[in-house]
Amino acid sequence: MRGILRILVISAVAVVMTGTAYLAGFGTSWLMTHQMGITEATQAVGRSSQQAPSARPENFDVFWEAWDIIRSQFYGPVPDEREMTYGAIRGVLRELGDPNTLLIDPKAAELDRTQLEGEFEGIGAVVTMNEDGQLVVISPMEGQPAMEAGLQAGDIILKVDGQEITGMSLTDAVLLIRGPRGTTVRLTVLRPGTEGLLEFEIVRARIETPTVAHRILEESPDIGYIRLSLFGERSVDELKQAILDLQDQGAKAFILDIRNNPGGLLSSAIEVTSQFVSGEVIVTEKWNDGRQRPFRAQRGGLLTDPDVPLVVLVNKGSASASEILAGAIHDLHRGILVGEETFGKGSVQQVYTLSDKSQLNVTVAHWLTPNGDDINEQGILPDVVVTLTDEQIQAQEDVQLERAIEIAQKQLAGSS
Incomplete structure (x- = not known):
């Protein structure tokens, strides 16, 4: 059994289970991460999983008694053993009352793993x-x-x-x-x-499958636009290349779009955020026993200069790792958040690959913003609230991006 760490949001898991869009060949929603012990982050959470398993309850025989009765007496068809096992596990997980602690079947788990690898x-x-x-x-x-x-x-x-x-x-x-x-x-x-x-x-x-897209804005050639769709294994390298390319094209201000980004890897969230802030604590993990572990931004980021205008677009689909980035940008006053309140997913999951290749995600900690805020089920309110209506989406009127451009232009004008 392997334990691995990731930050994810339940809406992203729902895409794996039921699906709205996949990459044919294909990918799924992007969720997976490194094996325990490879990164400092996984080591930190991994310690809590090293305890010996508790003894199996003797009264579990009652389950088998009930199952034997159902199998022999039930009028209709009964599930096979795998379905029964998954159903029993999911029933136990529901009793925990945590939507992010869940079981993913082997097929979806395989798509999950390959997607985050990029x-x-x-x-x-x-x-x-x-x-x-x-x-x-x-x-x-x-x-x-x-x-x-x-x-x-x-x-x-x-x-x-x-x-x-x-x-x-x-x-x-x-x-x-x-x-x-x-x-x-x-x-x-x-x-x-x-x-x-x-x-x-x-x-x-x-x-x-790249997670970063970028371009110089036609309406404002001195502003570089970067879209980050997921925090995957390659995201920070793709982000660095995008920043350098935009700077070569003359970008003096940047808009980072993390709307509808469901999260991904904790390690990636730290690496990506480190491109905008340097040396300061950007996120702190908090376990249920009161222990805390801060994670500082890595030095050498490409856009840590506070004189370079930065606007970050967020919405209700910005979750988990996206909120780590947004929280750090907001609390450390590195940029301006524009859009709608974020999802509010402030928990950390330990991911186990079980013997049949199914995947068990277990919430092991919450994370805090630099100001010490626990945003779980709360979200982050942007500095400038701009609502995007369904009518505007259908008409392809991105008023949130338009507002971000206005802010970046004013900052450029003020610094010139």
Whole structure:
């Protein structure tokens, strides 16, 4: 059994379990982390898991008595042993009253693990399951096998290697399409507006999934925009490259967008935050026995100069590791938070890979902002509150980004 540490939010886990969009080939929501002992962070939490397991209760025989009766007497079909075991574990976990302590089945756990590593083997396309249980391509990834083979946004994948997938779970459909690089997968596709079905034979490849996107804003060429979608293993390297690239293009102020970022690795949160603050405590872990451990920002960050304007976009989807970053930026007065109150996920999970490759996430600590605030179920209120309505989203009117640009421009004007 391996213990590993991660910071995650339950809404992200829900994507693994039920799914709204995956990377075909594919990925899932991004959650996983390093093995215990590799990083200082994992060592810190790992200590609490080294105690000997408590003795099994003798009255657990009652469970088997009840199960034998159900199996022999129940009128309808009964679950198999695996389903029964998972159901029993989840029932116990519900009694804890903590939505972040949970069990993830092996298939979802495997997608979980590969996603945070930042690479997987497949065809490279973002997919979702529609209301009719059909697997729909949201977009093929630039330069990847799916795009090169001719898959298009809106395509409906009906079969994988001749097997019908309509009505299948998103996880199962994704796993059918994924596979070792160099192997071929055959997809049967319905393309709206096109008569008949299309057949695609696509050679799988190793797909890298970047967590950082960046650009110079056309409306303000001296402002660099960085979008961070997840705190993964490669995020800090991608962030550094984005900062350097934007500086080479003349960026003098920066907007960091962590809206709808569900979190990820504690180690990544510390590394990323260290690009903006230096030497100070950015987060403190607090265990239920009162012990605390502070984590200081690493030195040498690229944007620690307080004279460089920084605006951070947040919303209710900014959770966990995103809130570590937002909390540090806010409490240490490094930048201005713009948007909506964050999710409020201030707990740390120890992640165990069980013997059947399922995954058990156990809340072991809470974390505090530099000012000592526990934001769990509270969230962080931004300095400048800007609400984005559904109508504005549909009309692609990003008033939060517009406000962030205005603030950055004023700061630039004031420093010139």
